[in-house]
Amino acid sequence: MNIFKRLVNIGKAELHSVIDDFEDPIKLTEQGIREMKEQLAEKVEALAQLKALSIRKKNEAEAEELSAKEYYKKAVLLVQKAEKGEVDGAEADRLAKEALKKQAAAQEKVASLKEESEKLHGDCDKMQGNIDYLKASISKWETELKTLNARVQVSEATRDINQKMTQIDTGGTVSMLEKLKERVIQQEAEAEAYLEISKAGKSVDEEIDALVKNEDTEAGDALQKLKESLKKG
Structure with a gap:
């Protein structure tokens, strides 16, 4: 094998190596995008559950708040009936106290539920931020992947052309034309x-x-x- 053919073969081997190395980022990017999409789906599901829990806590807080108001109204009504002599005063006082206790417990529960709901709402905002970041990252990397694929196609086409050019027997072609x-x-x-x-x-x-x-x-x-x-x- 002469020195020229040896150089051509070495060049081909190096070129294939470059292309192979160049394809690795494509595979890695595709894998990364798939993983990010899986993470995105998981986070969207988690966000939906978190928002549902936040809404539930908010609804429970509103219900307890209504309950507290009802107990207070009942306590007032009992006192009013006792003053009018419609019910026994001692019994009215006992029941009014119990109503006020339940009102206080409901108000405490309202405060706790509101606190939980606000915390969950904050967690939802943070998770929404993560989801938005993931969406932007996926869009960015999909664009990068298209560019990378285009570069690979161009490099492969250039490689094939250059490879064919190295295989052209210029001397033989000229000799054949002279004979013709x-x-x-x-x-x-x-x-x-x-x-x-x-x-x-x-x-x-x-x-x-x-x-x-x-x-x-x-x-x-x-x-x-x-x-x-x-x-x-």
């Missing part, structure tokens, strides 16, 4: 030679007849023209 040119020149010369031979092969009688025939034709043409001129005169 020489063959055409030879055929043209042979055609001319055959024409001269065909002319040289005529007999003396054939040459005389050809000239006489030519002269008869010319004389006939002249006679016809003469007759036409006399008719006009």
Whole structure:
């Protein structure tokens, strides 16, 4: 193997290595995007559950708040009935105290539920921020992946063209064209030679007849023209 072929083979090997190394980022990017999409789906699911829990706590807080107001109204009504003598005062006081206790417990529960709901709402905002970041990252990397794929296609096309160029036998092509040119020149010369031979092969009688025939034709043409001129005169 001569030195030129060795260099070409070495170049090919290095080029394949470069392309192989260049394809690795594509595979890694595709894998990364798939993982980010899986994370995104998981976070969206978690956010939905978190928001549902936050809404539930908020609704429970509103319900407890209504309950606290109802217990307070009942305590007021009991006191009013006792003052009017409609119910026993001691019994009314006992029940009013119990109602007020339940009102206080409901208010405490309202505060706790509101605190939980606000914390969950804050967690939802943080998770929404993570989801937005993931969406932006996925969009960015998908764009990068398209660019990377385009670069790979261009590099592969360039590699194939350059590879074909290294395989072109310039010297052999030129030699073949020279041989073709020489063959055409030879055929043209042979055609001319055959024409001269065909002319040289005529007999003396054939040459005389050809000239006489030519002269008869010319004389006939002249006679016809003469007759036409006399008719006009």
